Amino acid sequence: MTKGNINVSVENIFPLIKKFLYSDHEIFLRELISNATDATLKLKHLTNIGESKVEYGHPQVEVKIDKDNKKLHIIDQGLGMTAEEVEKYINQVAFSGAEEFLDKYKDSAKDSGIIGHFGLGFYSAFMVADKVEIITKSHTDAPAAHWTCDGSPQYTLEEADKTDRGTEIILHIAEDSTEFLEENRISALLSKYNKFMPVPIKFGTKTETLPKPEDAKEDDPAPTKEVDNIINNPNPAWTKQPADLEAEDYKNFYRELYPMQFEEPLFNIHLNVDYPFNLTGILYFPKLAADMQVQKDKIQLYQNQVFVTDNVEGIVPDFLTMLRGVIDSPDIPLNVSRSYLQADGAVKKISSYITRKVADKMKSLFNNNREEFEVKWNDIKIVIEYGMLSEEKFFEKADAFALYPTVDGKFYTFEELTNAIKAKQTDKDDKMVILYASNKDEQHAYIEAAKAKDYEVLLLDSPIISHLMQKLETSKENISFARVDADHIDNLIKKDDTTISKLSEDEQKSLDELLKEVVPSEKFSVQLEAMDSSATPFMITQPEFMRRMKEMQQTGGGGMNMFGNMPEM
Numbered sequence: 001m002t003k004g005n006i007n008v009s010v011e012n013i014f015p016l017i018k019k020f021l022y023s024d025h026e027i028f029l030r031e032l033i034s035n036a037t038d039a040t041l042k043l044k045h046l047t048n049i050g051e052s053k054v055e056y057g058h059p060q061v062e063v064k065i066d067k068d069n070k071k072l073h074i075i076d077q078g079l080g081m082t083a084e085e086v087e088k089y090i091n092q093v094a095f096s097g098a099e100e101f102l103d104k105y106k107d108s109a110k111d112s113g114i115i116g117h118f119g120l121g122f123y124s125a126f127m128v129a130d131k132v133e134i135i136t137k138s139h140t141d142a143p144a145a146h147w148t149c150d151g152s153p154q155y156t157l158e159e160a161d162k163t164d165r166g167t168e169i170i171l172h173i174a175e176d177s178t179e180f181l182e183e184n185r186i187s188a189l190l191s192k193y194n195k196f197m198p199v200p201i202k203f204g205t206k207t208e209t210l211p212k213p214e215d216a217k218e219d220d221p222a223p224t225k226e227v228d229n230i231i232n233n234p235n236p237a238w239t240k241q242p243a244d245l246e247a248e249d250y251k252n253f254y255r256e257l258y259p260m261q262f263e264e265p266l267f268n269i270h271l272n273v274d275y276p277f278n279l280t281g282i283l284y285f286p287k288l289a290a291d292m293q294v295q296k297d298k299i300q301l302y303q304n305q306v307f308v309t310d311n312v313e314g315i316v317p318d319f320l321t322m323l324r325g326v327i328d329s330p331d332i333p334l335n336v337s338r339s340y341l342q343a344d345g346a347v348k349k350i351s352s353y354i355t356r357k358v359a360d361k362m363k364s365l366f367n368n369n370r371e372e373f374e375v376k377w378n379d380i381k382i383v384i385e386y387g388m389l390s391e392e393k394f395f396e397k398a399d400a401f402a403l404y405p406t407v408d409g410k411f412y413t414f415e416e417l418t419n420a421i422k423a424k425q426t427d428k429d430d431k432m433v434i435l436y437a438s439n440k441d442e443q444h445a446y447i448e449a450a451k452a453k454d455y456e457v458l459l460l461d462s463p464i465i466s467h468l469m470q471k472l473e474t475s476k477e478n479i480s481f482a483r484v485d486a487d488h489i490d491n492l493i494k495k496d497d498t499t500i501s502k503l504s505e506d507e508q509k510s511l512d513e514l515l516k517e518v519v520p521s522e523k524f525s526v527q528l529e530a531m532d533s534s535a536t537p538f539m540i541t542q543p544e545f546m547r548r549m550k551e552m553q554q555t556g557g558g559g560m561n562m563f564g565n566m567p568e569m
């Protein structure tokens, strides 16, 4: 037996680790399963390239609770460690064996999916355990080793009699962490962090019902069998090639991700890039009902199939946090704080890549199946419009597919719209006036009046539409928006208005005065119009700028924050 001191520069690093390394104690399990998975993938790699002679077989990782003895076991059939390797990889805190392995096998192991790279993960075990044992047998001929440490810098290392290859980590769960001896708690953790890890993870067994044998009698019970309870899907859809997946596979994966979500997604976007960074994933446009509170934190972030977080704020642009799905990148650091993540260069690149990718996908959906795109527009417009407002790059791209529906259910792109109205809706200052209604019922009379004049009326009713209109007015030349009940519709036509009022001048004057008494003059301007085509004798209008200013104040003019200041959607 050897005795020695764990090689750390700080006198006693464990209290530090316990308190500060991770804010969340529960991630110890993710770390240990990641190591077990790494050990398995390393062995796979070594057998592949002929450096290990053992039979790779069908290794799994097992998690076992021993409640009576207050122990938690994590057992793998990976490459194991010799005593020397334990000295090197475990006793030197912050010496990452994963990184060393990747360095050594640089080219061949690049895509091996190995997770670790900080060399601190293992010690997170001491957040929940006051004693940790490692019993490990290397895939080489070296004898097995048994390491024990009680959370002080002293450890013991001796030979063990384990004969099957792989590593067993035994946590002696501390008094304040006994929750991690509960089956439910561990089961929930496994499904949160490990649901899509690449090596099968066993947690207990389950009863499987077998088909009845042919000669079984009617009320014979169906035979059952105890099988391993594998908690993960090692080959989730996002790790596959888009060409190998059908529409149905994407829908099934959505259900796998959100078992409680019954509504089908509208679109999916398969992300797949390996340069200048590695990223895979599938994003979904959910149906965002107008009366539903926007739910953020639905995109899950993974690193090599290990769950990192579902709080992607600062990692994907704000407007995309309304989407759902998975992003997986080995370039996203696993173990670090949010502020670090947000400042990380790779993360920033990822964010702009995703924005571009979403825009490109929308564009191709629009080009390939405009009809379907139009049908779904109402459900996706809030994301697109918010994206146009908040990301300049997205605005430029979305200009080609953002739709402007009319009150009659037609859909224009911006370019189509201006072509359609150029001739009729250009005002005396040569500005094109885009008319819109925000509520078909309330503004019915105005809509009818505008249509009678052969004007095109859009139906724009998103909660952020006034911001978008302003954005369009400043980035496009010579256009302005006016709601159908705005006061300057009459100025649209360059040539003299030929409509003739049916009222005499005297009648007009007295009606005008009467109305001014009734209508609060500071909010509305009163105009008598020739309403020859409808039953409405006159209209009360409100200046566009006044109404819009009020609206923008309500939805938070400057520094708009979708989720903070917006009215509930």
Ligand code: ADP
Binding pocket: 031, 035, 036, 038, 039, 076, 078, 079, 080, 081, 089, 090, 095, 096, 097, 098, 099, 115, 116, 117, 118, 119, 120, 121, 122, 123, 167
């Ligand atoms: P990292 O995973 O970032 O390298 P860890 O602290 O999690 O750092 O683990 C340190 C090292 O200990 C690993 O790189 C690996 O060499 C070794 N190790 C940990 N767990 C196992 C295991 N189950 N099987 C084999 N080696 C392991």
Ligand code: MG
Binding pocket: 031, 034, 035, 115, 116, 117, 119, 120, 121, 122
């Ligand atoms: Mg690790």
